[in-house]
Amino acid sequence: MEKSLGRSLVCLGLILIIYTIYLCIINCLSLDKVFQVLAIVLAFEFFVYKLLTGWLISNLNVKIEPQRIWSAGQTDHLAIKLILTKGAIDSLWLKKIYLKVSEVISDDPSQNKCIKEFEPLNYEKRSLDKDLWKGNVIAKYTISLGEEVCFSAYLPVSNGKVIAIEVLVLGTRLFYGIESFSSKDKSIQWRASAIVLPVKVENADPK
Numbered sequence: 001m002e003k004s005l006g007r008s009l010v011c012l013g014l015i016l017i018i019y020t021i022y023l024c025i026i027n028c029l030s031l032d033k034v035f036q037v038l039a040i041v042l043a044f045e046f047f048v049y050k051l052l053t054g055w056l057i058s059n060l061n062v063k064i065e066p067q068r069i070w071s072a073g074q075t076d077h078l079a080i081k082l083i084l085t086k087g088a089i090d091s092l093w094l095k096k097i098y099l100k101v102s103e104v105i106s107d108d109p110s111q112n113k114c115i116k117e118f119e120p121l122n123y124e125k126r127s128l129d130k131d132l133w134k135g136n137v138i139a140k141y142t143i144s145l146g147e148e149v150c151f152s153a154y155l156p157v158s159n160g161k162v163i164a165i166e167v168l169v170l171g172t173r174l175f176y177g178i179e180s181f182s183s184k185d186k187s188i189q190w191r192a193s194a195i196v197l198p199v200k201v202e203n204a205d206p207k
Contacts, residue, residue: 082150
């Protein structure tokens with residue numbers, strides 16, 4: 001279907017160019033005028049092409065940096081650092097960040113055992129009237145062009161288990177939805193994942 005749509009768009013572009021030349025000829029325009037009109041048509045087609053191929057997509061780099069440290073007992077310390085780096089196109093209004101931590105049971109991801117689904121610390125913009133940290137959420141956090149932000153989370157996990165970390169970032173921007181041609185997609189989404197292997201037991205008694 002995507003190839004058919006691409007061919008149709010190419011055909012429409014060629015038809016528009018040919019029709020433009022035809023209109024110029026029947027209206028007896030000079031050669032200079034014809035080139036000017038064609039330049040406008042080609043510029044319009046180029047803009048439409050860039051629009052359809054993701055020109056206005058808000059590029060965002062999502063990087064997971066997990067740190068797992070052995071501790072005495074049945075659990076390890078797992079710290080998750082999530083780094084979001086905004087690209088050079090448009091600013092981003094951050095809506096939600098979801099984290100999912102699971103134990104890897106087999107090579108089939110659907111069989112993973114979910115340990116916890118939660119959100120990282122302090123990524124929402126809040127009112128400062130009453131409390132610096134627990135005020136009401138008043139707006140979406142904005143990530144500007146080229147800006148890098150870091151959010152973190154902590155979770156104890158069973159030692160000796162392979163851990164999978166999944167991240168879902170939801171955001172939006174001004175005029176989002178015009179190029180998506182869909183009223184259902186209310187948020188732009190980015191996903192990332194990381195596998196954390198078990199750590200070697202420290203200071204274990206030799207056998």
